[in-house]
Amino acid sequence: MKISYFLWFFLAFVSAKHESYSGWKSYYVTPSSMDQIEILGQLTDSLDLDFLIYATIGREGLVLVKPEYQMTFEDAMEDVGISFSVHAEDVKSQLDKDDELMISRRKLNRKSSQGEMPYDDYQTLDVIYDYIDTIAEKYPNLVTLVTPANSFEGRPIKYLKISSSNFQNDNKSIVFLEAMIHPREWLTAPVATYSIHKLVENLTDSELLDKFDWIILPVVNPDGYVYTFERERFWRKTRSTDQHPSSDQCPGVDINRNFDFAWNTVGVSNSPCGESYAGGRPASEVETRVIRDILHDNLPRMVLYLSIHSYGSMILYSWGHDGSLSNYALPLQAIGVSMAEKISERSLPDFPSYVVGNAKLVVGYQMSGSSHDYAHSIGVPLAYTWELPGLSRGLMGFHLDPKYIKQVVEETWDGIVVGAKAARELFGK
Ligand SMILES: *[C@@H]1O[C@H](CO)[C@@H](O)[C@H](O)[C@H]1NC(C)=O
Ligand SMILES: *[C@@H]1O[C@H](CO)[C@@H](O)[C@H](O)[C@H]1NC(C)=O
Ligand SMILES: [Zn+2]
Numbered sequence: 001m002k003i004s005y006f007l008w009f010f011l012a013f014v015s016a017k018h019e020s021y022s023g024w025k026s027y028y029v030t031p032s033s034m035d036q037i038e039i040l041g042q043l044t045d046s047l048d049l050d051f052l053i054y055a056t057i058g059r060e061g062l063v064l065v066k067p068e069y070q071m072t073f074e075d076a077m078e079d080v081g082i083s084f085s086v087h088a089e090d091v092k093s094q095l096d097k098d099d100e101l102m103i104s105r106r107k108l109n110r111k112s113s114q115g116e117m118p119y120d121d122y123q124t125l126d127v128i129y130d131y132i133d134t135i136a137e138k139y140p141n142l143v144t145l146v147t148p149a150n151s152f153e154g155r156p157i158k159y160l161k162i163s164s165s166n167f168q169n170d171n172k173s174i175v176f177l178e179a180m181i182h183p184r185e186w187l188t189a190p191v192a193t194y195s196i197h198k199l200v201e202n203l204t205d206s207e208l209l210d211k212f213d214w215i216i217l218p219v220v221n222p223d224g225y226v227y228t229f230e231r232e233r234f235w236r237k238t239r240s241t242d243q244h245p246s247s248d249q250c251p252g253v254d255i256n257r258n259f260d261f262a263w264n265t266v267g268v269s270n271s272p273c274g275e276s277y278a279g280g281r282p283a284s285e286v287e288t289r290v291i292r293d294i295l296h297d298n299l300p301r302m303v304l305y306l307s308i309h310s311y312g313s314m315i316l317y318s319w320g321h322d323g324s325l326s327n328y329a330l331p332l333q334a335i336g337v338s339m340a341e342k343i344s345e346r347s348l349p350d351f352p353s354y355v356v357g358n359a360k361l362v363v364g365y366q367m368s369g370s371s372h373d374y375a376h377s378i379g380v381p382l383a384y385t386w387e388l389p390g391l392s393r394g395l396m397g398f399h400l401d402p403k404y405i406k407q408v409v410e411e412t413w414d415g416i417v418v419g420a421k422a423a424r425e426l427f428g429k
Contacts, residue, residue, distance in 0.1 A: 017099070020232060023067040024091035026052070026398075029077065029084045030060040036082050037364030044365055045267075047073055050234065050275050052398065053311045053390055054363040056355055061312075062087055062390075064234065088397070095233050098397035105402065117193050119406040122186045122399070125155075125225050128218055131193055132160055139200050142209075148293065149286050151223045152240040157290050159217035162199050164209040171211075173428040174301040175420045176294060178217040179308040181255045181287075181371065182236045183224030187310040187388050187400055187408060192218035194409035195416060205417065211428070212420060213301070215294055221255060221287050233398065236275050238287055243280040244272040253279035256307075256385075257367065258288040259374035262321040267367035278369055288371075295375050303423035305375045305383040306416065311390025311400065313352045315340055316359035317383065318376040321368040323360035328381055333357070335382055335422045339415035346411050348404075351389040359385060381427045382419070388412065 031037045037057060043049055047069040055061025065073050077084045088094035105121060117123070117131045136145035144161040151157055159178075161167060177195060179188035196216055199208060208214075219225055223239040237252030244250075250273035257268045260282035264270070268278040283289050295305065317332040319325070326332065333356060340354035347353070359373075360366050375383040388408055390400050400408070 017231065018092045018095040018233060021064075021091040021095060021234070024064055025067075025070055025089060026062060026064050026087040026091055026094075027073070027084050028060045028087050029055050029063055029082055030058065031055050031082050031364075032058060034364070036080060039076075039080050040082070041363070041365035043073070043076060045269075047076075048274070049073070050236075052234075054314070054365070054387070056312075056314070056362050056364075059352060059355070064091060094397050098233075098399055101396065102399075117190075117197060119190055119194065119409055121402045121405070123189060123193075124229060125219060125222055128189055128193060129156075129158060132158055132196065132218065135196060135200055136160065142200055148290050151221070151287060152238055152242075152285070153223040155222040155226070157217075157220070157222060157287065159215060159290075159294070160196060162196070162209075162214040162216065165213075167213050169213075170301065171429045172213045172301065173211065173303040173420070173424040174213045174215065174298045175304045175306075175416075175423070176215040176217075176298065176302055177306045177308065177416070178220050178291060178371075180219045180221055180225055181291075181307060182309060183221045183228045184234045184236055185308075185310040185388075186228070187390075187405065188308040189218045189225075190405050190409050191308050191388065191412050192216050194413055198413055208417065208420070211424060215298065217290070217294070220291065224252070237277065238285050240285060243277075243284055247272045249273070250277075253277050253285050253288075255285055255288050255291075256371055257369040258283060258285050259292065259369045259371055261370070261374040261377045262368040265368040266321055267365055268369065276367075282369070291371055292374070295378060295380060299379055301429070302380050303382060303427040304420055305372070305380045306419070307371045307383075307385050308388065309385055310388040312363075312387030313354045313389040314362060314385075314387040315354055315356045316362055316372070316385040316387070317357075318359070318373050320359035320370050320373050320385075321366055323358060323366065325358060326376060328376070329358075331426055332382060332384075335419055335426075336384065338422055339419040342418040343411045343415040346414065347389070348407060350391055354389075382423050386412075 050064040053062040179192040257278040263282040264278040315336040336356035372383040
């Protein structure tokens with residue numbers, strides 16, 4: 001009796017978990033022209049659309065639509081001739097199914113992985129933090145663990161500095177990679193931990209430490225990350241409640257709209273309840289300030305900054321707030337393409353090939369206060385927002401099937417290496 005009571009309670013809890021997405025639908029949309037992309041961009045604000053995968057010309061995106069906007073959304077798609085279809089009739093029940101799959105997978109795969117990072121499943125914050133703590137302890141001559149601040153809810157924000165010369169050699173170029181600005185993008189942290197693995201535990205190219213210093217921040221937003229596991233799968237913001245009188249009901253700020261560059265001008269929400277709320281002031285969030293300070297402290301030697309997101313198979317660069325090109329547009333495009341080409345050598349036929357370009361022109365949506373625009377504006381020559389591949393039609397619910405994680409981290413690392421070397425050729429000492 002006791003057991004069945006417990007089970008009943010557990011199932012009830014699981015199904016209550018995604019209640020806030022009850023009645024939401026997700027749609028595939030496939031725009032076929034620049035005009036249609038622009039229209040999707042405009043509807044994003046007016047219908048409060050939430051793109052999980054940005055659409056671009058001829059490539060379908062995946063978008064969440066709240067119940068109150070679904071009729072207007074479908075009418076608008078028909079009016080302007082954008083082809084669309086329903087992905088999940090009820091987002092909440094799809095999320096419940098995703099959870100069941102994850103739980104059954106965990107049971108099958110349970111194993112003791114002492115200090116080793118497996119790449120056959122998504123990882124909790126504890127597992128990621130255990131891993132980077134262990135790496136720092138095991139390789140003290142190579143790795144420095146830095147905890148610059150605590151998150152709004154008091155979790156440490158941790159990053160690793162990896163260097164064979166303790167960051168003391170001014171001839172080396174610095175590469176900075178961070179992940180999980182948007183905590184629902186679970187595929188991004190494994191890319192960061194795998195990069196650590198390839199630099200520290202399995203270095204196969206000595207140039208990467210002879211000529212470079214690395215800064216790797218696997219979880220920018222630990223509060224949000226924990227929240228996506230425990231409460232709302234699609235949480236995208238921080239968890240701060242001090243930005244606005246309504247922040248108690250609607251916590252959080254979109255870190256990728258919170259940087260001090262054209263802050264709060266376009267592609268943001270002014271309401272704390274919006275998914276892209278820019279915050280009460282520039283760099284209001286401690287998580288934003290951690291990235292900002294890393295950029296400033298290492299600026300003279302930093303040649304490449306990668307902000308890892310998912311999904312979309314896109315490598316995007318400045319300027320995202322108005323679609324104009326920076327003075328470095330040529331190298332930004334050329335090196336973006338060489339990273340994408342390297343990846344395509346070993347990518348899977350199921351994965352869409354990468355699109356490289358100006359952020360606003362590729363996705364049709366202006367955004368201000370983003371991290372790559374900020375980094376570029378203060379002088380990082382090559383700064384990218386990197387959208388990892390998602391399978392779109394092949395998504396298992398809303399996850400990329402964990403069996404693809406290994407493929408993604410390996411192919412992405414190949415691209416990062418090519419980008420780092422090319423960045424040093426052009427901008428290193
Ligand atoms: C940096 O490069 C300069 C010029 O090539 C060289 O003289 C110097 O020894 C190098 N410094 C280190 C620490 O390797
Ligand atoms: C180290 O990396 C190489 C190349 O990426 C791979 O072939 C090899 O299996 C790896 N070794 C270990 C012990 O992981
Ligand atoms: Zn993102």
